[in-house]
Amino acid sequence: MAEIMQTTLKPSKLEVITQWMRAQPWYRGAMSPHLEIVGGFRLDDPDGEVGLEFFVVRDEPDGVEYFVPLSYRAEPLRDGESENYLVGTMNHGVLGTRYVYDGPADPVWRVVVADLLNGEAEPQHRTESETPDRTVRLVPGTEAGTVDHATVVRVLLAGPAEEPGVVLPWNAADGGEVSGLVLRGHAG
Template identity: 50%
Template sequence: MAVIHRTTLKPTKLELLASWLPTRPWYEGGPGEPELTKAGGFRLDDPEGEVGIEFMVATDASGAVPTAYLVPLSYRGAPLDGAEHALVGTMEHGVLGKRWAYDGCHDPVLTAQLLALVAGRVQAQAQSISDTPDREVARSYTGGGLPVAFVPTATDDQDGTELPLPDGTTLRLHRVLRPATPDAPPVPPEGATGHVAGAWDVPDGSRARALFVTLHPGPRS
């Protein structure tokens, strides 16, 4: 299980994201700086204990209405070869030293563990508490065996990020989160063979839930 360190980060994760988010095609904010808060999310464990894996929900209040974004991040103690295009930024960790933060959709450790979560082989962990499962994260899978590991080739569009898998299926990350109605859980779209759903805090003090990830039997575009 990953250990959550109570320490300082310079710059903070949100400070890194404030510069990075407006460069994404799925970002819906205006021309001004994002006004970000960390609203929720979960973690996954790297079996080797080397890479930090976080699925953060960051809420941006700079627009007419607050918008929640799903931001998978991987944290490494050295640069990831060939992933310069996916670097969100570097920061100094008060315990671990210099850390390289990547858009996790391009990190093979994060994507392998995400597939393991969809398949039910691993459990989501609480974002800020060590050794504690996150019971709000739901998942399902109705297909055959999923790849254990692969080299991700992620593509961003106006709605999210797509990851084609070696078996011909497509993993879709819903970057702009659309909350489900309060009396109904998030439901995967027709034809989807798997999903991950999670929760986060909204500005009025309530909790919202939405699909984070869906798995589809073929290309989505």
């Protein structure tokens, strides 16, 4: 399990997400986002090289909630298209420069998320080291072990999930807790 380091990040994760998000076609705001983190979880890279973090952010004042999955790397991806998916860079107080990518563009992210959807990876608490996050739920619907990729639900709707995937709770604007589908699992 990955250790969460208490250190500085410049710019912060939220600052990097905010800058990137306003240019995304799925962003519904008319102006620059004003984001608040209201939920999320992590997954561990079995090789310990790539950070995998998943955020639910709410854009104020309109209250739209978005799911933003990220990967963090020490070196940039070199696949020819990855620069299109670079969210930004951060200076980590211990690890140095981190290249932040939109998760689905990262090959490690894709493998570990498929493992999650097949019940082979355990979600981790977003802010506590070595702590499983038991609030993240899998919605079955495909034969065990057959999910090979995921679709990200970018704009979130709270409510029951009726298709296979990952359901995540988050803090609602009214102070309560809601949940909804954040990742759809696909076989074949």
